[in-house]
Amino acid sequence: MERWIPETDFIEGDVIQWTEAVFASRRAKPRGRGKGKSVKIGERKVAAEVLSRDADGWVRLLVWRCIVTKDEQVGRTIEALKPETTVKRAAKTILRGKVERLPWVDESARHDVVASLRTT
Numbered sequence: 001m002e003r004w005i006p007e008t009d010f011i012e013g014d015v016i017q018w019t020e021a022v023f024a025s026r027r028a029k030p031r032g033r034g035k036g037k038s039v040k041i042g043e044r045k046v047a048a049e050v051l052s053r054d055a056d057g058w059v060r061l062l063v064w065r066c067i068v069t070k071d072e073q074v075g076r077t078i079e080a081l082k083p084e085t086t087v088k089r090a091a092k093t094i095l096r097g098k099v100e101r102l103p104w105v106d107e108s109a110r111h112d113v114v115a116s117l118r119t120t
Helices: 092-097 106-119
Strands: 015-025 038-053 058-071 086-090
Touching: 015 092, 038 092, 058 092, 086 092
Parallel strands: none
Antiparallel strands: 015 038, 038 058, 058 086
16 A cells, blocks of 8 residues: 655655646637636646656656546546656646655655755
8 A cells, every 4th residue: 555645845756646726728708808717627636756856946757647536617528647658847836736755665865865955
């Protein structure tokens, strides 16, 4: 059984899971007056390995699994992310989704990595 650890941050090499909102655009306003606003149509829970984390706040991830957890709009389907695909997300967006991570085989090695990141 997987044991997930609640986290406030994550590093390259972690396997994390979080919940993300899924949005779709509304139909455009009548008479072409501007664009419609995006509306939340559901949520999905994503588990992925952190491949890289850029200084500009972007994270590249390798999807392990994805499950649609809420489907709020009738007639709108939410696509689950396909396993073994690479996705890009903003770190702040991921952190908004109650991040959890799998423990490393050697947690002391992870602690050393985190400590070295703080000193640089």
